[in-house]
Structures are given as structure tokens and as C-alpha cells.
Amino acid sequence: MKYGEWLMTRSIQDLHANSLLFWPNELSQREQNSSIIPKLIETQESFIALLSFSDASPVAWHGALESCGNMPGNLFLKHLMVLSDVGGEKLQRFKQNLSTLFPNYNMEYVWRGNTYTYEFFGSNRIANWTNTGLYVDGVGLNAPREMTRDMFDVAMLLIHGASTVNNALPDYIYEKCIIGSLIGNVPEINKFVKERYIHVSRITGGATANALGQLCQAYVKERLSARLPEWDFSRHTIPGISQNDNRTDTSFDIVSLSPAGHYCAIEVSFQVTTNSTIERKAGQAGARRDALNSAGHNIAYVIDGAGNFQRSSALTTICQNSDFTVSFKDEEIDSLANFLRSLG
Numbered sequence: 608m609k610y611g612e613w614l615m616t617r618s619i620q621d622l623h624a625n626s627l628l629f630w631p632n633e634l635s636q637r638e639q640n641s642s643i644i645p646k647l648i649e650t651q652e653s654f655i656a657l658l659s660f661s662d663a664s665p666v667a668w669h670g671a672l673e674s675c676g677n678m679p680g681n682l683f684l685k686h687l688m689v690l691s692d693v694g695g696e697k698l699q700r701f702k703q704n705l706s707t708l709f710p711n712y713n714m715e716y717v718w719r720g721n722t723y724t725y726e727f728f729g730s731n732r733i734a735n736w737t738n739t740g741l742y743v744d745g746v747g748l749n750a751p752r753e754m755t756r757d758m759f760d761v762a763m764l765l766i767h768g769a770s771t772v773n774n775a776l777p778d779y780i781y782e783k784c785i786i787g788s789l790i791g792n793v794p795e796i797n798k799f800v801k802e803r804y805i806h807v808s809r810i811t812g813g814a815t816a817n818a819l820g821q822l823c824q825a826y827v828k829e830r831l832s833a834r835l836p837e838w839d840f841s842r843h844t845i846p847g848i849s850q851n852d853n854r855t856d857t858s859f860d861i862v863s864l865s866p867a868g869h870y871c872a873i874e875v876s877f878q879v880t881t882n883s884t885i886e887r888k889a890g891q892a893g894a895r896r897d898a899l900n901s902a903g904h905n906i907a908y909v910i911d912g913a914g915n916f917q918r919s920s921a922l923t924t925i926c927q928n929s930d931f932t933v934s935f936k937d938e939e940i941d942s943l944a945n946f947l948r949s950l951g
Contacts (some may be wrong), residue, residue: 617926617929619916619922619923622934623916625936625939626910626911626912626916626935627911627936628879628911628913628916629879633826634877643685646748647682647685647686648804650677650682650686653675654683655796657675658786658789658790658791659792659793659797660791661790661791662790665787667790668766668790669754669762672754679752679753680753680754680758681742681751681758682751684741684743684754684758684761684765685748687761687762687765687786689803690799690800690803691785692783693765693780693783695744697779699735699737701780703735705727708773709773711726712727713727714764714771717770717772718788725767727760728759728760740757741761765786766786767784767787768780769787820875823875823876823877827861827875827909830937830940831861834944838863838865838947839863840863842864843858843859843862845870845872845904846870848899857895859872860872860873860875861873861875863947865947867951869904869905869950870904871930872905872907873906873907873908874888874906874907875908875909875910876915877911877912877935878912878913878914879913879914885910885918885921885922886921888908888925889920889922895928896928906928907929908925908929908931908932909935909939910922910932910934911934911935911936931943
């Protein structure tokens, strides 16, 4: 839809022709990444149990892992990476200097008073340790994998790195790769893991709660904020717009406030598979537009996804009761930004 045509009700045929229909790559990757932390928290008890009783040797954890039916190798490694706070970027840089840091690829470390030697034996010693190559990114963790040699190398570094006799490693290895010293100490492992995941949950909670809806809204808000940097997109309510006989402020997915003080509510939905969300938004559309327009405000919709277009009646209702309707395409978001500017 071209800027200037916004007063015309948009047809669902035109909206469909200018829609993505399936997740854009960036949004898909965000969704996959946001699902990692809940998966780790769900399996933290199994992780704790595995390390609590793997104290026969410094590598006994591997035998326990192989006999554990609910802890794939890549998930176990992701636990180690999160708990040690050593992610893919640090691992890539570390791997590039591995032969310098560990001559002959040998890591000497102390465990329970004895010195051991571990030889890094990854399938390709010059390859980087990437999240993708280790199968610990969002896509990789959706497919359980047994521990590869490269995964084993990284696991040994993260478990025993702090107790190496080498004094030339980065500080974060000595400070954070301490899990090996806790193996077999049930109270200490339990305390360490749970405290760490309480911290991780707090900093990721906003991204993981109500994941898909939140991610879609953030996606739209980021793009509008980049195009309209002087505007306020932090609100979810508009003064004077309420429901339940004025007892409850009406909540919107996004609210834009222009520098001149004009409000526009923005509702967002991207559904690849059909569900009832679009029906709920359609049921609210008429009353919301009437309330907003009568108060001098506007409402816009950002609608996309093959599933939403299966609900043609609901989508038609939304288009008929929207001041401006666009899809998730970048050029469509540009049109929405232009529409908002036109409101003053």
C-alpha cells in the first residue's frame, strides 16, 4: 500500500500479496534462541544429578551422560556454557589460540589433588568452536545430538579450565570454569546451578514470557523506533481509553506517541499456523476503533502469517476497522511509519 492511500480500507487480497506469510529469518532465529533458557531450566535437575554422582574420575561425567536417557550431548554442553558464562564468541577466539595456549594440545589440570593431562582431539583442530558447529544454537538444540569430539573438548575446558596448571589462559577461564571442582559435592553443585539459573531467568524473562507474541511486538517496535527515533513506543495504554465502565485501561500491543502528543494504538499478529488470536483481535476491532477515533486517536494493525490468512472473515473485519493495515515486510513497516508521521 502506498503512503496516502491509508484512508481506503485495505483488502485482504492486497495485504496477502504484500505479506511474508512465513517467519522472516531474524524473527525465526530470535524465537529459537528464546526457547533455549526454558529448556535448560526444565532440565537443570537432571544436569545437577548427573554431576553430583560423577566423581569416580575427572571424566566420569561422560559415562554418566552416555547412560542418561534425557540429556543429549549438545544440551549438556549448553548447560556448561551458560553456567560458566563462556559463549560462542569467546570459544571461537579461544580455539584460534588453542595450540599456543596448550602446546601439543595438552591441558594439564589438577583434580582432587592429582594432576591429569587431557589432549584436545577434536575432528579438526583448526576449525572454530561456533555455536552452530557445536549444535548449541537454537536450531541445534531442537535436534538432540550425542557428544562429538569437539563438544567433548569444549566440555573438558569448561569443566576443568579453572584448575589448569597453565597460567597464561584468559582470566574468565580461571574465574568461571570451576564446575570440575564441584563434581560430587551435591550441596555446592545444587547451589551453584540454581543460583546461576535464577540470575539467567531474570535477565531473559522478558524475552521468554509469552515468547512469540512478545517477539513479534518487539520486532515491530524496533523497526518503528529506528524510523521514528523521537517517538515514544514504551506505552501499552492511552489516557482516557478504558473498558469495564472505565475501571480498566485498555491495553494495546504497542502504543505510539508522537512528539506533538498524538497517540496511535498498534495491534500485532503473525501466525504461521492458524489459531484464535486473530479472532479475538477481530472481535475487539470495531469497539476499539470507535473509542480511539472518537477521542482523536488512531489504531493500526500489523498482520502477517499464513495462518492468519486462513481466517479470512476475521481478517476482513480487522481491515474494515483499522485506520492503517500493513504486513511485516520492511517496506510495509516504512509505510506505517509514514502514516504515523502524517498524524502529527
